[in-house]
Amino acid sequence: MREESIGIVIGVSIGVVIGLVLAIFAFFCHRYHRKRSQIGNSSSRRAATIPIRAHGADSCTILSDSTLGPESPIKSGRYGLPFWLEGFKKSSNMLPASGLPEYAYKDLQKATHNFTTVIGQGAFGPVYKAQMSTGETVAVKVLATNSKQGEKEFHTEVMLLGRLHHRNLVNLVGYCAEKGQHMLVYVYMSNGSLASHLYGSDVNEALCWDLRVNIALDVAKGLEYLHDGAVPPVIHRDIKSSNILLDQSMRARQVADFGLSREEMVDKHAAIRGTFGYLDPEYISSGTFTKKSDVYSFGVLLFEIIAGRNPQQGLMEYVELAAMNIEGKVGWEEIVDSHLQGNFHVKELSEVAAVAYKCINRAPNKRPSMRDIVQVLTRILKSRHHGNHHKNSLSATDEVFIDPDQLETMISVTDHRREESKDNPATEVYDE
Numbered sequence: 001m002r003e004e005s006i007g008i009v010i011g012v013s014i015g016v017v018i019g020l021v022l023a024i025f026a027f028f029c030h031r032y033h034r035k036r037s038q039i040g041n042s043s044s045r046r047a048a049t050i051p052i053r054a055h056g057a058d059s060c061t062i063l064s065d066s067t068l069g070p071e072s073p074i075k076s077g078r079y080g081l082p083f084w085l086e087g088f089k090k091s092s093n094m095l096p097a098s099g100l101p102e103y104a105y106k107d108l109q110k111a112t113h114n115f116t117t118v119i120g121q122g123a124f125g126p127v128y129k130a131q132m133s134t135g136e137t138v139a140v141k142v143l144a145t146n147s148k149q150g151e152k153e154f155h156t157e158v159m160l161l162g163r164l165h166h167r168n169l170v171n172l173v174g175y176c177a178e179k180g181q182h183m184l185v186y187v188y189m190s191n192g193s194l195a196s197h198l199y200g201s202d203v204n205e206a207l208c209w210d211l212r213v214n215i216a217l218d219v220a221k222g223l224e225y226l227h228d229g230a231v232p233p234v235i236h237r238d239i240k241s242s243n244i245l246l247d248q249s250m251r252a253r254q255v256a257d258f259g260l261s262r263e264e265m266v267d268k269h270a271a272i273r274g275t276f277g278y279l280d281p282e283y284i285s286s287g288t289f290t291k292k293s294d295v296y297s298f299g300v301l302l303f304e305i306i307a308g309r310n311p312q313q314g315l316m317e318y319v320e321l322a323a324m325n326i327e328g329k330v331g332w333e334e335i336v337d338s339h340l341q342g343n344f345h346v347k348e349l350s351e352v353a354a355v356a357y358k359c360i361n362r363a364p365n366k367r368p369s370m371r372d373i374v375q376v377l378t379r380i381l382k383s384r385h386h387g388n389h390h391k392n393s394l395s396a397t398d399e400v401f402i403d404p405d406q407l408e409t410m411i412s413v414t415d416h417r418r419e420e421s422k423d424n425p426a427t428e429v430y431d432e
């Protein structure tokens with residue numbers, strides 16, 4: 001009898017334990033399915049609200065991997081957002097059409113040490129480096145409080161920028177509209193602006209030729225996406241070397257800033273916008289800003305990359321002189337950046353300069369499209385990798401082709417130097 005009751009107790013206990021295990025298992029299965037369907041919903045919402053043409057160049061891959069760079073949010077969380085963003089999202093404030101999270105002012109204030117970590121100053125206001133408590137680093141652009149922009153315009157612009165995703169754009173990852181302040185939160189670009197590299201004083205850190213052409217192609221791809229991949233198409237309006245930022249792999253991305261316009265901007269009465277020296281002369285005379293005006297600015301940028309000189313330093317006068325020389329068969333070598341110390345590919349130089357010269361043609365319809373430019377630059381780089389180009393004879397002794405692996409090594413050396421400077425608080429700089 002006693003043995004029987006012990007058997008019953010053991011049986012019941014085993015039953016209860018099995019029941020409990022099954023219940024816990026069922027609970028987790030249910031949660032897992034709910035989470036998956038939430039993520040699914042959120043990504044289909046994003047897909048529906050970021051209209052990218054299927055036939056736009058590189059569009060599909062770009063859209064899906066645009067925020068997956070090493071310096072970008074990676075994992076998806078509850079709202080289809082990266083986990084690290086969720087902690088900073090104000091409870092229910094999400095711009096429905098852009099899917100961008102709204103950051104709380106106090107979190108950004110804390111992450112920027114009360115707005116003291118300035119890394120740059122743009123026309124819209126200062127830019128700060130922000131170290132989030134999750135360990136991620138972002139750049140916070142604070143729009144000047146004297147801006148006439150109202151709440152509605154700000155949200156419209158954020159929605160416009162939020163739908164743009166490309167690996168060669170500095171992606172907007174959030175915004176803040178609180179305490180009368182308007183802020184944009186961007187992926188942080190650890191290698192600073194192209195301008196800072198072109199005009200830095202250290203000759204040893206000058207950008208090598210190969211990297212310059214890679215950067216040119218990156219910028220061209222970003223612009224091609226804006227012109228032919230985004231729907232509706234977008235005109236950048238402010239292509240210049242300080243707007244091109246470099247990530248930790250020295251890949252170039254352009255700042256997708258406020259004021260990006262839709263397809264075409266015709267406003268004869270509005271003040272001329274843009275940066276002196278990069279502006280399409282046709283726009284200045286007609287007041288009409290078109291994709292070909294961006295192409296003109298891109299041509300100026302290409303010459304800037306070649307010459308290491310900006311329009312304010314007489315770049316275009318140099319270009320015109322060199323172009324005249326070409327008829328006398330002198331060539332573009334004369335304007336090449338002296339920081340390169342003769343280390344460049346002669347054939348690549350003449351090909352890149354030829355594209356640049358077409359871009360700055362006075363007649364907009366004679367300028368190539370960004371798609372054409374991407375094709376030409378891609379072909380130049382392809383033939384480099386096939387070893388068809390010869391370096392300038394001046395550097396015959398140290399002829400070095402940089403393949404992607406070598407590039408990685410160079411970058412990690414640079415990163416190492418940066419890490420060293422970070423370890424030493426006395427030399428800490430924010431605008432690396």
Ligand SMILES: Nc1ncnc2c1ncn2[C@@H]1O[C@H](COP(=O)(O)OP(=O)(O)OP(=O)(O)O)[C@@H](O)[C@H]1O
Nearest residue numbers: 120121122123124127139186187188189193242243
């Ligand atoms: N995402 C970012 N990561 C790292 N640094 C940045 C980032 N965004 C901006 N900066 C820094 O801040 C500087 C100012 O940027 P911003 O885009 O506001 O102005 P700008 O491009 O120099 O001029 P403008 O406002 O006339 O276009 C940049 O040159 C760069 O050094």
